[in-house]
Amino acid sequence: MGGAVHVFKPRSTGEGFGRSWYPPFNSGASTFFTLDAGAEMTCQEVRFIPVRFKDAYGPVGAWFLLFKSIATNAYGGNYMQDNAAELDKWEPYGKVKPRPANIRNWLMMLDVMDGKSPIYMQTADAIQAIVDTAADEKDAKKKLKELEAEAWEDFLDMTISQAILWAATNTEPDKKPSEIMACDPYFIGSHSGASGAWVSGPEDVQTDETMDEYFWGYANMTTVSGLFAAGDASGASSHKFSSGSFTEGRIVGKSALAFILDNNTLPNVDQSVIDERIAEILKPLDMYEEHKDATTDPAINPNYIRPTQHIYRLQKIMDEYAGGVSAQFQTNDKLMERGLELLAFLKEDSENLAADSLHELMRSWESIHRMYQAESHVRSMLFREETRWPGYYFRNDKPTMDNDNWLAFCNCKYDRNTGEWEMIKRPVKYITQ
Ligand SMILES: Cc1cc2nc3c(=O)[nH]c(=O)nc-3n(C[C@H](O)[C@H](O)[C@H](O)COP(=O)(O)OP(=O)(O)OC[C@H]3O[C@@H](n4cnc5c(N)ncnc54)[C@H](O)[C@@H]3O)c2cc1C
Numbered sequence: 437m438g439g440a441v442h443v444f445k446p447r448s449t450g451e452g453f454g455r456s457w458y459p460p461f462n463s464g465a466s467t468f469f470t471l472d473a474g475a476e477m478t479c480q481e482v483r484f485i486p487v488r489f490k491d492a493y494g495p496v497g498a499w500f501l502l503f504k505s506i507a508t509n510a511y512g513g514n515y516m517q518d519n520a521a522e523l524d525k526w527e528p529y530g531k532v533k534p535r536p537a538n539i540r541n542w543l544m545m546l547d548v549m550d551g552k553s554p555i556y557m558q559t560a561d562a563i564q565a566i567v568d569t570a571a572d573e574k575d576a577k578k579k580l581k582e583l584e585a586e587a588w589e590d591f592l593d594m595t596i597s598q599a600i601l602w603a604a605t606n607t608e609p610d611k612k613p614s615e616i617m618a619c620d621p622y623f624i625g626s627h628s629g630a631s632g633a634w635v636s637g638p639e640d641v642q643t644d645e646t647m648d649e650y651f652w653g654y655a656n657m658t659t660v661s662g663l664f665a666a667g668d669a670s671g672a673s674s675h676k677f678s679s680g681s682f683t684e685g686r687i688v689g690k691s692a693l694a695f696i697l698d699n700n701t702l703p704n705v706d707q708s709v710i711d712e713r714i715a716e717i718l719k720p721l722d723m724y725e726e727h728k729d730a731t732t733d734p735a736i737n738p739n740y741i742r743p744t745q746h747i748y749r750l751q752k753i754m755d756e757y758a759g760g761v762s763a764q765f766q767t768n769d770k771l772m773e774r775g776l777e778l779l780a781f782l783k784e785d786s787e788n789l790a791a792d793s794l795h796e797l798m799r800s801w802e803s804i805h806r807m808y809q810a811e812s813h814v815r816s817m818l819f820r821e822e823t824r825w826p827g828y829y830f831r832n833d834k835p836t837m838d839n840d841n842w843l844a845f846c847n848c849k850y851d852r853n854t855g856e857w858e859m860i861k862r863p864v865k866y867i868t869q
Pocket residue numbers: 459460461462463465466486622624625626666667668669676677678679681682
Protein backbone atom coordinates (compact mmCIF):
# COMPACT_ATOMS: atom_id res chain seq x y z
CA MET A 437 0.00 0.00 0.00
CA GLY A 438 3.05 2.25 0.18
CA GLY A 439 2.88 5.43 -1.83
CA ALA A 440 -0.92 5.55 -2.19
CA VAL A 441 -2.02 9.15 -2.57
CA HIS A 442 -5.41 10.01 -1.15
CA VAL A 443 -6.62 13.32 -2.37
CA PHE A 444 -9.11 13.97 0.38
CA LYS A 445 -10.78 17.17 1.37
CA PRO A 446 -13.59 16.71 3.88
CA ARG A 447 -16.28 19.30 4.26
CA SER A 448 -14.12 21.06 6.71
CA THR A 449 -13.83 24.07 8.94
CA GLY A 450 -10.78 24.93 6.85
CA GLU A 451 -7.03 24.51 6.86
CA GLY A 452 -6.81 21.38 4.74
CA PHE A 453 -6.73 18.74 7.45
CA GLY A 454 -8.58 20.86 9.95
CA ARG A 455 -6.64 21.24 13.18
CA SER A 456 -7.53 17.78 13.89
CA TRP A 457 -7.46 14.47 15.59
CA TYR A 458 -4.60 15.31 17.90
CA PRO A 459 -3.53 17.93 20.36
CA PRO A 460 -3.24 21.14 18.38
CA PHE A 461 0.36 21.90 19.04
CA ASN A 462 2.11 18.79 20.29
CA SER A 463 0.70 16.66 17.48
CA GLY A 464 0.36 13.53 19.53
CA ALA A 465 4.01 13.49 20.59
CA SER A 466 3.28 13.24 24.30
CA THR A 467 0.86 10.37 23.69
CA PHE A 468 3.45 8.53 21.66
CA PHE A 469 6.26 9.02 24.18
CA THR A 470 4.20 7.92 27.17
CA LEU A 471 2.65 4.97 25.33
CA ASP A 472 6.00 3.92 23.91
CA ALA A 473 7.52 3.95 27.40
CA GLY A 474 4.81 1.52 28.51
CA ALA A 475 2.86 4.03 30.61
CA GLU A 476 -0.82 3.43 31.27
CA MET A 477 -3.03 5.95 29.46
CA THR A 478 -6.54 7.08 30.31
CA CYS A 479 -9.59 8.63 28.63
CA GLN A 480 -8.10 8.14 25.18
CA GLU A 481 -11.68 7.95 23.91
CA VAL A 482 -12.56 11.38 25.32
CA ARG A 483 -12.12 13.84 22.51
CA PHE A 484 -13.17 17.44 22.04
CA ILE A 485 -15.20 18.61 19.04
CA PRO A 486 -15.30 22.39 18.78
CA VAL A 487 -17.99 24.27 16.91
CA ARG A 488 -16.44 26.98 14.75
CA PHE A 489 -17.35 29.40 11.97
CA LYS A 490 -17.21 27.31 8.84
CA ASP A 491 -14.29 27.24 6.39
CA ALA A 492 -11.88 29.46 8.30
CA TYR A 493 -12.27 28.30 11.88
CA GLY A 494 -13.31 31.56 13.57
CA PRO A 495 -14.08 31.18 17.30
CA VAL A 496 -17.75 31.19 18.35
CA GLY A 497 -17.28 32.01 22.05
CA ALA A 498 -17.50 35.79 21.75
CA TRP A 499 -20.69 35.50 19.74
CA PHE A 500 -22.45 33.13 22.12
CA LEU A 501 -21.19 34.65 25.38
CA LEU A 502 -20.48 38.33 24.73
CA PHE A 503 -23.00 39.14 21.99
CA LYS A 504 -25.56 36.64 23.38
CA SER A 505 -26.17 35.39 19.86
CA ILE A 506 -28.22 32.31 19.10
CA ALA A 507 -27.56 29.74 16.41
CA THR A 508 -30.35 28.33 14.27
CA ASN A 509 -30.81 25.82 11.52
CA ALA A 510 -31.33 26.97 7.93
CA TYR A 511 -35.08 27.28 8.47
CA GLY A 512 -34.75 29.48 11.52
CA GLY A 513 -35.38 26.72 14.09
CA ASN A 514 -33.60 27.11 17.43
CA TYR A 515 -32.14 23.64 17.94
CA MET A 516 -31.39 24.22 21.62
CA GLN A 517 -35.12 24.71 22.20
CA ASP A 518 -36.57 22.46 19.53
CA ASN A 519 -34.46 19.45 20.49
CA ALA A 520 -34.68 20.00 24.26
CA ALA A 521 -36.55 16.72 24.84
CA GLU A 522 -33.33 14.93 23.91
CA LEU A 523 -31.73 16.24 27.12
CA ASP A 524 -33.69 13.72 29.22
CA LYS A 525 -31.77 10.88 27.60
CA TRP A 526 -28.45 12.18 28.85
CA GLU A 527 -29.28 12.96 32.47
CA PRO A 528 -27.74 14.08 34.72
CA TYR A 529 -25.32 15.73 32.23
CA GLY A 530 -28.12 16.74 29.86
CA LYS A 531 -29.84 18.79 32.53
CA VAL A 532 -26.96 20.64 34.21
CA LYS A 533 -26.34 24.31 33.46
CA PRO A 534 -24.39 25.47 31.63
CA ARG A 535 -25.10 22.63 29.22
CA PRO A 536 -21.93 20.63 28.53
CA ALA A 537 -20.32 21.49 25.18
CA ASN A 538 -20.86 18.00 23.77
CA ILE A 539 -24.60 18.13 24.55
CA ARG A 540 -24.92 21.52 22.82
CA ASN A 541 -23.07 20.04 19.86
CA TRP A 542 -25.40 17.07 19.87
CA LEU A 543 -28.59 19.12 19.72
CA MET A 544 -27.11 20.94 16.73
CA MET A 545 -26.04 17.71 15.05
CA LEU A 546 -29.58 16.32 15.35
CA ASP A 547 -30.73 19.15 13.07
CA VAL A 548 -27.85 18.52 10.68
CA MET A 549 -28.75 14.84 10.48
CA ASP A 550 -32.37 15.85 10.00
CA GLY A 551 -31.43 17.72 6.80
CA LYS A 552 -31.76 21.22 8.23
CA SER A 553 -28.26 22.50 7.34
CA PRO A 554 -26.61 24.93 7.11
CA ILE A 555 -26.47 26.01 10.73
CA TYR A 556 -26.13 29.76 11.19
CA MET A 557 -24.81 32.03 13.89
CA GLN A 558 -27.40 34.81 13.83
CA THR A 559 -24.89 37.63 14.06
CA ALA A 560 -27.20 40.29 12.59
CA ASP A 561 -29.98 39.55 15.11
CA ALA A 562 -27.50 39.61 18.01
CA ILE A 563 -26.06 42.96 16.96
CA GLN A 564 -29.53 44.39 16.38
CA ALA A 565 -30.68 43.27 19.84
CA ILE A 566 -27.81 45.20 21.44
CA VAL A 567 -28.30 48.24 19.20
CA ASP A 568 -31.99 48.25 20.21
CA THR A 569 -30.96 49.01 23.79
CA ALA A 570 -29.44 52.35 22.67
CA ALA A 571 -30.80 55.54 24.26
CA ASP A 572 -31.14 57.43 20.97
CA GLU A 573 -30.12 57.35 17.32
CA LYS A 574 -26.64 58.73 17.97
CA ASP A 575 -26.02 56.15 20.66
CA ALA A 576 -27.32 53.41 18.32
CA LYS A 577 -24.83 54.41 15.62
CA LYS A 578 -21.98 54.43 18.14
CA LYS A 579 -23.01 51.02 19.49
CA LEU A 580 -23.20 49.53 16.00
CA LYS A 581 -19.74 50.81 15.13
CA GLU A 582 -18.27 49.42 18.34
CA LEU A 583 -19.93 46.04 17.89
CA GLU A 584 -18.79 45.80 14.31
CA ALA A 585 -15.22 46.58 15.33
CA GLU A 586 -15.41 44.02 18.14
CA ALA A 587 -16.68 41.35 15.75
CA TRP A 588 -13.79 41.82 13.31
CA GLU A 589 -11.28 42.10 16.13
CA ASP A 590 -12.44 38.79 17.59
CA PHE A 591 -11.28 37.07 14.40
CA LEU A 592 -8.24 39.27 13.78
CA ASP A 593 -7.00 38.46 17.31
CA MET A 594 -7.07 34.73 16.84
CA THR A 595 -8.08 33.47 13.40
CA ILE A 596 -7.24 36.07 10.78
CA SER A 597 -8.35 33.74 8.00
CA GLN A 598 -11.96 34.11 9.16
CA ALA A 599 -11.77 37.89 8.77
CA ILE A 600 -10.31 37.36 5.29
CA LEU A 601 -13.15 34.98 4.46
CA TRP A 602 -15.74 37.49 5.65
CA ALA A 603 -14.12 40.13 3.44
CA ALA A 604 -13.87 37.72 0.49
CA THR A 605 -17.53 36.75 0.73
CA ASN A 606 -18.88 40.27 1.38
CA THR A 607 -20.12 39.23 4.80
CA GLU A 608 -21.22 42.07 7.00
CA PRO A 609 -22.00 40.51 10.36
CA ASP A 610 -24.64 43.14 11.16
CA LYS A 611 -26.48 42.34 7.95
CA LYS A 612 -26.34 38.57 7.46
CA PRO A 613 -25.68 35.43 9.50
CA SER A 614 -22.59 33.20 9.11
CA GLU A 615 -22.38 29.44 8.86
CA ILE A 616 -21.01 27.44 11.77
CA MET A 617 -20.28 23.74 12.08
CA ALA A 618 -18.68 21.12 14.29
CA CYS A 619 -15.07 20.43 13.30
CA ASP A 620 -12.47 17.73 13.64
CA PRO A 621 -11.55 16.06 16.95
CA TYR A 622 -8.78 17.07 19.35
CA PHE A 623 -7.08 15.27 22.19
CA ILE A 624 -6.47 17.65 25.03
CA GLY A 625 -6.90 18.24 28.76
CA SER A 626 -9.56 20.91 28.44
CA HIS A 627 -12.98 21.58 26.88
CA SER A 628 -14.10 18.27 28.44
CA GLY A 629 -11.37 16.44 26.57
CA ALA A 630 -9.46 14.32 29.07
CA SER A 631 -6.99 12.09 27.22
CA GLY A 632 -3.48 11.58 28.50
CA ALA A 633 -1.34 9.54 30.84
CA TRP A 634 -2.78 7.95 33.97
CA VAL A 635 -0.83 9.79 36.62
CA SER A 636 -0.56 9.66 40.39
CA GLY A 637 -2.72 12.28 42.09
CA PRO A 638 -1.28 14.61 44.72
CA GLU A 639 -1.15 13.09 48.21
CA ASP A 640 -2.97 15.88 50.05
CA VAL A 641 -6.34 15.46 48.31
CA GLN A 642 -6.61 11.67 48.65
CA THR A 643 -9.17 9.97 50.88
CA ASP A 644 -8.90 6.47 52.39
CA GLU A 645 -11.02 5.22 49.49
CA THR A 646 -8.97 6.81 46.72
CA MET A 647 -5.46 6.29 48.09
CA ASP A 648 -5.00 2.76 46.74
CA GLU A 649 -6.25 3.59 43.26
CA TYR A 650 -5.13 7.16 42.60
CA PHE A 651 -1.84 7.66 44.39
CA TRP A 652 1.55 6.02 43.95
CA GLY A 653 4.16 8.24 45.46
CA TYR A 654 4.88 11.31 43.37
CA ALA A 655 2.30 13.77 42.08
CA ASN A 656 1.82 13.39 38.32
CA MET A 657 4.18 10.46 37.92
CA THR A 658 2.92 8.05 35.26
CA THR A 659 2.85 4.31 35.91
CA VAL A 660 6.44 4.24 34.63
CA SER A 661 8.79 5.12 37.46
CA GLY A 662 10.44 8.50 36.88
CA LEU A 663 8.26 9.49 33.90
CA PHE A 664 6.05 12.53 34.60
CA ALA A 665 3.27 14.18 32.60
CA ALA A 666 1.49 17.54 32.73
CA GLY A 667 -0.95 19.63 30.69
CA ASP A 668 -2.32 17.91 27.64
CA ALA A 669 0.03 15.01 28.36
CA SER A 670 -1.71 13.97 31.59
CA GLY A 671 -5.23 12.56 31.55
CA ALA A 672 -8.54 12.46 33.45
CA SER A 673 -8.56 16.21 34.04
CA SER A 674 -10.78 17.89 31.53
CA HIS A 675 -10.70 21.55 32.55
CA LYS A 676 -7.06 22.52 32.65
CA PHE A 677 -6.86 24.83 29.66
CA SER A 678 -3.70 26.95 29.30
CA SER A 679 -3.46 28.24 32.86
CA GLY A 680 -4.16 24.81 34.38
CA SER A 681 -1.58 23.25 32.08
CA PHE A 682 1.24 25.52 33.08
CA THR A 683 0.24 25.32 36.75
CA GLU A 684 0.35 21.55 36.49
CA GLY A 685 3.73 21.88 34.76
CA ARG A 686 5.06 23.70 37.80
CA ILE A 687 3.70 21.02 40.15
CA VAL A 688 5.25 18.33 37.96
CA GLY A 689 8.63 20.10 37.89
CA LYS A 690 8.75 20.06 41.68
CA SER A 691 7.54 16.50 41.87
CA ALA A 692 10.15 15.30 39.36
CA LEU A 693 12.89 17.07 41.30
CA ALA A 694 11.73 15.33 44.48
CA PHE A 695 11.93 12.01 42.64
CA ILE A 696 15.49 12.74 41.45
CA LEU A 697 16.64 13.80 44.92
CA ASP A 698 15.01 10.80 46.62
CA ASN A 699 16.29 8.27 44.14
CA ASN A 700 19.56 9.86 43.12
CA THR A 701 19.19 8.39 39.67
CA LEU A 702 20.65 9.47 36.37
CA PRO A 703 19.83 7.51 33.25
CA ASN A 704 22.61 5.12 32.30
CA VAL A 705 22.14 4.25 28.65
CA ASP A 706 24.53 2.24 26.54
CA GLN A 707 25.96 4.19 23.56
CA SER A 708 24.83 1.43 21.17
CA VAL A 709 21.21 2.03 22.21
CA ILE A 710 21.62 5.76 21.54
CA ASP A 711 23.17 5.06 18.13
CA GLU A 712 20.30 2.73 17.29
CA ARG A 713 17.78 5.41 18.20
CA ILE A 714 19.58 8.05 16.12
CA ALA A 715 19.56 5.75 13.10
CA GLU A 716 15.85 5.05 13.63
CA ILE A 717 15.04 8.77 13.84
CA LEU A 718 17.01 9.64 10.69
CA LYS A 719 15.81 6.65 8.66
CA PRO A 720 13.25 8.64 6.57
CA LEU A 721 16.10 10.83 5.23
CA ASP A 722 18.10 7.74 4.23
CA MET A 723 15.02 6.17 2.68
CA TYR A 724 14.52 9.20 0.45
CA GLU A 725 18.16 9.41 -0.63
CA GLU A 726 18.32 5.74 -1.44
CA HIS A 727 15.19 5.60 -3.60
CA LYS A 728 14.42 9.08 -4.89
CA ASP A 729 15.83 8.42 -8.37
CA ALA A 730 13.72 5.33 -8.97
CA THR A 731 11.00 7.46 -10.55
CA THR A 732 10.86 10.75 -12.47
CA ASP A 733 8.59 12.32 -9.85
CA PRO A 734 10.00 11.84 -6.33
CA ALA A 735 6.50 12.16 -4.86
CA ILE A 736 5.43 8.90 -6.52
CA ASN A 737 7.68 6.01 -5.73
CA PRO A 738 7.08 2.30 -5.15
CA ASN A 739 9.66 2.18 -2.38
CA TYR A 740 8.42 4.77 0.03
CA ILE A 741 5.59 6.93 1.36
CA ARG A 742 5.95 10.68 1.89
CA PRO A 743 4.77 12.29 5.13
CA THR A 744 1.98 14.27 3.47
CA GLN A 745 0.61 11.05 1.99
CA HIS A 746 0.88 9.39 5.40
CA ILE A 747 -0.90 12.23 7.18
CA TYR A 748 -3.72 12.32 4.64
CA ARG A 749 -4.16 8.58 4.81
CA LEU A 750 -4.31 8.62 8.61
CA GLN A 751 -6.77 11.51 8.52
CA LYS A 752 -8.98 9.68 6.03
CA ILE A 753 -9.03 6.47 8.06
CA MET A 754 -9.90 8.32 11.25
CA ASP A 755 -12.47 10.55 9.60
CA GLU A 756 -14.38 7.73 7.95
CA TYR A 757 -14.05 4.93 10.50
CA ALA A 758 -13.66 6.66 13.85
CA GLY A 759 -16.48 9.17 13.62
CA GLY A 760 -14.95 12.25 12.05
CA VAL A 761 -16.59 15.18 10.29
CA SER A 762 -17.59 13.33 7.14
CA ALA A 763 -19.12 10.50 9.21
CA GLN A 764 -21.07 13.09 11.22
CA PHE A 765 -19.13 12.03 14.33
CA GLN A 766 -20.73 8.58 14.32
CA THR A 767 -19.17 5.15 14.32
CA ASN A 768 -19.84 1.57 15.41
CA ASP A 769 -17.90 -1.54 16.40
CA LYS A 770 -17.59 -2.81 12.82
CA LEU A 771 -16.35 0.52 11.48
CA MET A 772 -13.78 0.74 14.26
CA GLU A 773 -12.60 -2.82 13.71
CA ARG A 774 -12.11 -2.05 10.01
CA GLY A 775 -10.39 1.21 10.97
CA LEU A 776 -7.94 -0.75 13.14
CA GLU A 777 -7.21 -3.06 10.22
CA LEU A 778 -6.39 -0.07 8.01
CA LEU A 779 -4.32 1.53 10.76
CA ALA A 780 -2.27 -1.67 10.93
CA PHE A 781 -1.44 -1.34 7.21
CA LEU A 782 -0.55 2.28 7.75
CA LYS A 783 1.74 1.32 10.63
CA GLU A 784 3.43 -1.21 8.36
CA ASP A 785 4.00 1.47 5.70
CA SER A 786 5.36 3.90 8.30
CA GLU A 787 8.56 1.85 8.15
CA ASN A 788 9.02 3.26 4.64
CA LEU A 789 8.48 6.94 5.34
CA ALA A 790 10.80 9.08 3.22
CA ALA A 791 11.77 12.68 3.97
CA ASP A 792 13.49 15.06 1.55
CA SER A 793 14.40 17.59 4.25
CA LEU A 794 14.56 18.13 7.98
CA HIS A 795 11.09 19.63 7.75
CA GLU A 796 9.72 16.46 6.23
CA LEU A 797 11.60 14.43 8.82
CA MET A 798 9.67 16.32 11.50
CA ARG A 799 6.43 15.77 9.59
CA SER A 800 7.20 12.06 9.32
CA TRP A 801 7.57 11.69 13.06
CA GLU A 802 4.58 13.90 13.79
CA SER A 803 2.46 11.63 11.68
CA ILE A 804 3.80 8.49 13.34
CA HIS A 805 3.03 10.03 16.73
CA ARG A 806 -0.47 10.95 15.61
CA MET A 807 -0.98 7.40 14.41
CA TYR A 808 -0.45 6.09 17.94
CA GLN A 809 -2.82 8.71 19.34
CA ALA A 810 -5.32 7.59 16.71
CA GLU A 811 -4.96 3.89 17.49
CA SER A 812 -5.31 4.38 21.23
CA HIS A 813 -8.43 6.43 20.51
CA VAL A 814 -10.10 3.79 18.36
CA ARG A 815 -9.22 1.03 20.79
CA SER A 816 -10.61 3.02 23.71
CA MET A 817 -13.86 3.90 21.92
CA LEU A 818 -14.26 0.25 21.03
CA PHE A 819 -13.56 -0.82 24.61
CA ARG A 820 -16.16 1.56 26.10
CA GLU A 821 -19.36 -0.19 25.03
CA GLU A 822 -21.73 2.73 25.33
CA THR A 823 -22.22 6.34 24.17
CA ARG A 824 -21.33 8.79 26.95
CA TRP A 825 -20.42 11.95 25.04
CA PRO A 826 -22.97 12.43 22.23
CA GLY A 827 -21.82 15.44 20.24
CA TYR A 828 -18.20 14.35 20.67
CA TYR A 829 -18.79 10.88 19.29
CA PHE A 830 -21.76 8.56 18.94
CA ARG A 831 -21.62 4.76 18.79
CA ASN A 832 -24.60 3.66 16.72
CA ASP A 833 -24.31 0.08 17.96
CA LYS A 834 -24.33 1.27 21.61
CA PRO A 835 -26.45 4.41 21.46
CA THR A 836 -27.12 4.95 25.17
CA MET A 837 -25.18 5.67 28.34
CA ASP A 838 -24.67 2.57 30.50
CA ASN A 839 -23.80 3.69 34.02
CA ASP A 840 -24.07 0.18 35.45
CA ASN A 841 -21.09 -0.96 33.43
CA TRP A 842 -19.25 2.10 32.18
CA LEU A 843 -19.21 4.78 34.86
CA ALA A 844 -15.50 4.03 34.87
CA PHE A 845 -12.19 5.11 33.36
CA CYS A 846 -11.10 3.32 30.20
CA ASN A 847 -7.34 2.93 30.32
CA CYS A 848 -4.88 1.32 27.93
CA LYS A 849 -1.27 0.24 27.70
CA TYR A 850 0.94 -0.52 24.75
CA ASP A 851 3.88 -2.91 24.72
CA ARG A 852 6.49 -1.67 22.23
CA ASN A 853 8.22 -5.08 22.20
CA THR A 854 5.19 -7.18 21.30
CA GLY A 855 2.96 -4.52 19.69
CA GLU A 856 0.16 -5.70 22.00
CA TRP A 857 -2.43 -3.43 23.63
CA GLU A 858 -3.99 -4.01 27.04
CA MET A 859 -7.34 -2.41 27.87
CA ILE A 860 -8.07 -1.75 31.54
CA LYS A 861 -11.19 -0.54 33.36
CA ARG A 862 -10.49 1.60 36.46
CA PRO A 863 -13.13 2.66 38.98
CA VAL A 864 -14.36 6.22 39.36
CA LYS A 865 -13.91 7.24 43.00
CA TYR A 866 -14.97 10.62 44.29
CA ILE A 867 -12.38 12.82 45.98
CA THR A 868 -14.97 15.52 46.73
CA GLN A 869 -18.66 14.79 47.23
C1 LIG B 1 -9.41 24.51 19.69
C2 LIG B 1 -8.84 24.79 21.06
C3 LIG B 1 -9.13 25.96 21.69
C4 LIG B 1 -8.60 26.24 22.93
N1 LIG B 1 -8.89 27.44 23.51
C5 LIG B 1 -8.37 27.73 24.72
C6 LIG B 1 -8.63 28.98 25.33
O1 LIG B 1 -9.35 29.83 24.78
N2 LIG B 1 -8.09 29.24 26.56
C7 LIG B 1 -7.30 28.34 27.18
O2 LIG B 1 -6.82 28.62 28.28
N3 LIG B 1 -7.01 27.13 26.63
C8 LIG B 1 -7.52 26.80 25.42
N4 LIG B 1 -7.24 25.59 24.84
C9 LIG B 1 -6.45 24.60 25.60
C10 LIG B 1 -4.96 24.86 25.59
O3 LIG B 1 -4.55 25.23 24.29
C11 LIG B 1 -4.19 23.62 26.03
O4 LIG B 1 -4.81 23.07 27.18
C12 LIG B 1 -2.73 23.94 26.35
O5 LIG B 1 -2.11 24.50 25.21
C13 LIG B 1 -1.96 22.69 26.78
O6 LIG B 1 -0.64 23.05 27.08
P1 LIG B 1 0.56 22.01 27.02
O7 LIG B 1 1.79 22.76 27.41
O8 LIG B 1 0.22 20.77 27.76
O9 LIG B 1 0.65 21.56 25.49
P2 LIG B 1 1.10 22.39 24.22
O10 LIG B 1 0.68 23.82 24.35
O11 LIG B 1 0.59 21.60 23.08
O12 LIG B 1 2.70 22.37 24.29
C14 LIG B 1 3.45 21.25 23.89
C15 LIG B 1 4.74 21.78 23.25
O13 LIG B 1 5.60 20.66 22.98
C16 LIG B 1 6.23 20.86 21.72
N5 LIG B 1 6.64 19.55 21.19
C17 LIG B 1 5.85 18.54 20.77
N6 LIG B 1 6.59 17.52 20.36
C18 LIG B 1 7.86 17.85 20.55
C19 LIG B 1 9.09 17.17 20.32
N7 LIG B 1 9.13 15.94 19.83
N8 LIG B 1 10.23 17.83 20.64
C20 LIG B 1 10.19 19.09 21.16
N9 LIG B 1 9.05 19.76 21.39
C21 LIG B 1 7.91 19.15 21.08
C22 LIG B 1 5.15 21.54 20.88
O14 LIG B 1 5.73 22.22 19.80
C23 LIG B 1 4.50 22.46 21.89
O15 LIG B 1 5.10 23.74 21.94
C24 LIG B 1 -7.75 25.29 23.58
C25 LIG B 1 -7.46 24.10 22.95
C26 LIG B 1 -8.01 23.83 21.71
C27 LIG B 1 -7.69 22.55 21.05
